[in-house]
Amino acid sequence: MKGARRLFAALAGVVLVAGCAAVPEESQPVAVQQQELGQASNPDVQQPARDLDALTVARDFVRANAQPISNNAAARTYLDDNAAKAWQPGKVMNVIDDQFNTVYAAGADVPANPNEVVVVVRGTNIGMLNPDSSFLPSRSPYELRLLVRKQSDGQWRISNPPADIVMPYSDFTANYVQVPVQFFAQDSNTTVPDLRYVAAKPQTGLPARVISLLLSGPSDQLVGAVRNPLPEDANVEGNVTTTPDGALLVPLTGVGDQTPEVKKLIAAQIVLSLQAVTTNRVRLLSDGAPLVDGHEDWYYTDVPSYSSQASPGADLPGLMTVNGRIRSLADGAAIAGPAGAGVYQVVSAAQSIDGRQLAIVENADGRQQLRVGAYGGTPQQVNLFGGTLTRPTWRPTATADGTAGEVWTVVDGQAVVRVLRTSDGGWTGQAVNAEEVLTVGPISALRLSRDGARAAMVVNGQLLVASVVRTQDSVTLRGPRILQMGSLTGVVDVDWLSQDSLVAVTSMPSQPVVKVPIDGLRMDTFNSSNLTPPVYAVTAAPGRPIVVADTSGLWTASDVGEVWRPHTSSVSSHVTPFYPG
Template structure:
């Protein structure tokens, strides 16, 4: 009888594990979501679902609409459903991923461990900001067969996991604005909020404003809505469509700061509403006699940080600086061959020129008024990156010998002093060959070892550092040779790639799009961009212009072979 019982028990256990596949093939999880609203009944997993499919569907249910991750929670056993408290962090993996059983034996034949194999492309952190990454994602999930014969997850992960398609389908990007005192302008901080319900978008954006800038911009910008400011009651829409933003904690705040706060709110909400915005402070208008706001009513913050349309841009070619407008050399020794110009940068107002010139076996930096003699400053080396003018300060930065960031500061008498920038966080990633300031001055874009990085600019006076470097598109963006800012939160990079030589990348690296490569002759080696301007790239044959991703590149009117273009800044 004992032998018979043992035999029957083995048979039951084997049957319990029968029809369980040993490994799932990588699959693409579709991004379309038929979401449940709060309060809707969440369907149970399919009857008889195997552990591999259970875990895969669990990942696919992570971002389905519903309260408290209800759709994903349905894949857990009863105890885990009650106890699971996932963090606010969201790991985003590629659409194609696989599930496979862990090879370590389990003491209980009705308990298995499933490994999720894929590529981690980034994380949505606690501040709702995207942090790029490219690494193997290995998630271990324990599943157990329940008394009713159904498999359920008993050890859910502490963080949420979702595919790129699911993330794009359920989240929307918003540029939350924070103030830069040095440049007297607002800086967009790219964040991501749940797209539905749409009516709640303004409230979610306001929550991000009050909690402050993301880690990537911490120290580089000021949060005008920091403590003790709070959202008094819910952000809501009135019957006439007006959006009401009620604040508290603003007692004693001066009028000029209140106007900046109003601008910060309107600029941030422009991506989620077109309604008139009524901003209140303890029930009264935030700004006296101006209760309601529209985007069109705001001053043009940062207008002085973008070059005038009258400044057409310049180029270096054959050791001289020439105009992009007519191809003529600029006046003075920079244009007539008095210097052997390697690269150059024009100030934002167009009045000054910084030139890296070759002298013997070295290069030296010259800065002065355009059209005149450019005095030498105390900065030299074997190599120097193309200079870049720091917005709002008049400073000139360049990278000397790839590892030292030189910062030239001018005093009221016109004398230039060389100061060091603490760029250790960036230079430890490799040698810097290009460095460009964003138009608001809060960030720099850098080409480091042929890859694209962005860092924030923190500090003022004699102490300035480059902090929080982020590696953008680390896997897909390689062999970068030049970069410029096409907008405050978007870059254009050129690479030596034959198939995708020119690419647009968001400042956080979450999205990358290729420009049309028609008409371009590899290798592309230079680029310049500015707000409201055509992008100009330099390839093996000369200069080309385009304005949009799908647009075919056209020859620049005064193209020259081996030219390197640059707009002021």
């Protein structure tokens, strides 16, 4: 049943557009016009123009692959009759850069039949859409050989379509809608977004495709890192449809035996997930009755906040380390306690999301060591030393007394350690399994997401994201993904702008500050005006201005297009800003 639902989810999300200029011998790279995500192409299937040359047929076929409607009907128009009937494209879809070549094969690859040619499609694979409808970034050469045969009516058609669909980036974003499907953190009621992509057309079927993804569970990347309150045998009874009175009806079955608390979580994840594809009120039924007693119809505003724990409070303005001391980011004043008074030579620090705990890395006796304790108090020395320790990062969940009880750091770029508060108030370190990450290289920065499900890292100057998978006996960083491989290099620091997007700073003058979604589908470069490279530190948080540090001080901006403004507490000394988390 579960596998069947996953198959339905994959089949529910595939589409393409046609069109390209004819080139007699070779088509040079052409940039396809960018379209915003969710602006779908016309779904009407039209036959190709007559007398297209074989190169244009191949090129238009690649673009038409992005239209999954009617069993890839648009792409099948470029196939000969036998291929059109037999083609069963696989569940994986390759996304290539908008600039790609189509050229005629030469030499031994030239068919003997004068009515046949081999067209070679060459481009750069930037990732793939997995069967679970999540995007997996990559960077590698892509090549496809298509046998194009002249038909009896004189038209060129493809006879060997590929097993896996391929489409340019712009056609993918024009024909697919990004949906943050919501699940929950393993040990709290904090929602965790799982970025998935569903076919934009037909628009009336969008909600059903989102519900299908929810029922199929989290993407492979997040399995073990989140929990799904929807039980294994949950399903929909009939169709997800719009009722005559304008409500979106979701008729669930298999959830009737859940507790009232779990039913409220199910309602929340459904309504929050559907927010990306509908403005209708949502009618949630369980075996014909309201899923939540006394609450049949739901608006987005009816759902309480399940992400507040993943964002620092407005009363916590952030901090910064300056000349070995910790100061307020709001007014530059030294914080209370020894960390602000200069008792320690502070290298870096992290404040817990609730603001009550502070972890610092200090230089002492020729090495770096960790201290952890109450904010404003005297932090305890932890038995954790090394040549270097990365800036600490707090796990969001709290211990029995309501204070944060787990902080992470990386020792000498190789050992990821989580430091836990013990029952007697002390702190002890435990190793995190980071073998998959370390195959890429040493870790120079690590930031846990404020929902605790993921970790963003800087590894060999590259930006990585991995899921945090917890079992009773271990914690593992699993499935690391390099974001914008080949395009984003020289990364020196990173922080979480939101639960599904990152801000990174680099040593590259052309892109000192960038914004990247957690699946790496795209990258937006911030305005570099007023910055003095190199930029070496960044902090970000939901609803907060981004703060970066360069050779002249601190700068702040809230959006990609903004000009950087001097921070009110900017200092000329080497300074590292940080928001709680």
